[in-house]
Amino acid sequence: MTTTPTRLDATPAAVSVRDLVKKYPRRPVPAVDGLSLEVRPGEVFGFLGPNGAGKSTTIGVLTTRVTPDSGTAVVAGVDVADDPVTARARIGVVPQRNNLDRSLSTMDNLVCHATYHGWSRRDSRRRAAELLEEFGLADRARDRVDVFSGGQVQRLMIARALMHEPEVLFLDEPSTGLDPQARLFVWERVRALRERGVTVVLTTHDMDEAAELSDRIAVVDHGKLLALDDTDGLIRRYADHRTLAVSAEPAPGDTKPDLGAALAAVDGVAKVDDTTADSADASDHKVRVRLHLATGEDPARLLQRVMGVLTARGAALDDVHASETTLEDVFINLTGRGLR
Numbered sequence: 001m002t003t004t005p006t007r008l009d010a011t012p013a014a015v016s017v018r019d020l021v022k023k024y025p026r027r028p029v030p031a032v033d034g035l036s037l038e039v040r041p042g043e044v045f046g047f048l049g050p051n052g053a054g055k056s057t058t059i060g061v062l063t064t065r066v067t068p069d070s071g072t073a074v075v076a077g078v079d080v081a082d083d084p085v086t087a088r089a090r091i092g093v094v095p096q097r098n099n100l101d102r103s104l105s106t107m108d109n110l111v112c113h114a115t116y117h118g119w120s121r122r123d124s125r126r127r128a129a130e131l132l133e134e135f136g137l138a139d140r141a142r143d144r145v146d147v148f149s150g151g152q153v154q155r156l157m158i159a160r161a162l163m164h165e166p167e168v169l170f171l172d173e174p175s176t177g178l179d180p181q182a183r184l185f186v187w188e189r190v191r192a193l194r195e196r197g198v199t200v201v202l203t204t205h206d207m208d209e210a211a212e213l214s215d216r217i218a219v220v221d222h223g224k225l226l227a228l229d230d231t232d233g234l235i236r237r238y239a240d241h242r243t244l245a246v247s248a249e250p251a252p253g254d255t256k257p258d259l260g261a262a263l264a265a266v267d268g269v270a271k272v273d274d275t276t277a278d279s280a281d282a283s284d285h286k287v288r289v290r291l292h293l294a295t296g297e298d299p300a301r302l303l304q305r306v307m308g309v310l311t312a313r314g315a316a317l318d319d320v321h322a323s324e325t326t327l328e329d330v331f332i333n334l335t336g337r338g339l340r
Ligand SMILES: Nc1ncnc2c1ncn2[C@@H]1O[C@H](COP(=O)(O)OP(=O)(O)OP(=O)(O)O)[C@@H](O)[C@H]1O
Pocket: 024, 025, 027, 030, 031, 049, 050, 051, 052, 053, 054, 055, 056, 057, 058
């Protein structure tokens, strides 16, 4: 009797990193220290971490630029150490720095890239024309690239990386230094790539960018994976502390400490920060507190209770502000506040 083998994971990962280690000479600690993660096909994967966390080194291994000391890295089904040439054919890389050929025209930068990957000149020109159209550079095809703005350079570098139709695109800080229009344009293109099923691995310091674009985000530091989830999952797990900032003036006869204590005792408050000292008017008569909501607590219900306390004590509400936690809170909670 024959049985059909069961495949537990029918879709292989677009990128798979296993126990990756990279130590640079004369550096006491490894840049990448036993990193393991998988990127799913077709997702936009954000790679976040402070300066020196090991992101570029990891991307360097995946894009065949850096040789690891141990561990494996597979992109689009190819082990980068075993077959770097095939791996390079399946990936596109947009580096942080402008590495366009300044002596060539826009069109020739694209055509050279595709012919290097074995495309005919005819097909390369056809593909280049399509991409220049898509990236809003069709009227610049004959121009030399040394006159381009930062936004145009970035658009052309992404177009170039897509010339040979890669399965996985690596974008290293794609919108650093771009104006808001250029940044939005890059974001739109990344979303369009996802629609077409291209896997995108994105390193960024821009939390909005990471949250806006990524299906899942890996937070790394000291060469290790600290967390991996979608934005909501990361916030739930690592920064679930929505807050209600309240400023109020006690009634005559009441005191700031007593009113502060009464607010801290409100049902649904998990923790209180006294923010009076943060204010420029610390010497006035107002109580300023940041109330951290208990898990699952509804801000509107908490606000009602706070108003109940203020009314009962005859205090005057001065200001109230509810804030959501963001990916930045997750990042700081996981990697600390210290400068790198
Ligand atoms: N070529 C190199 N030689 C020696 N040390 C290096 C080299 N490249 C990186 N490093 C060191 O390895 C560590 C990780 O650096 P890496 O560039 O991978 O981090 P990163 O997360 O990409 O940082 P950034 O956000 O600043 O680009 C750092 O301590 C860095 O100084």
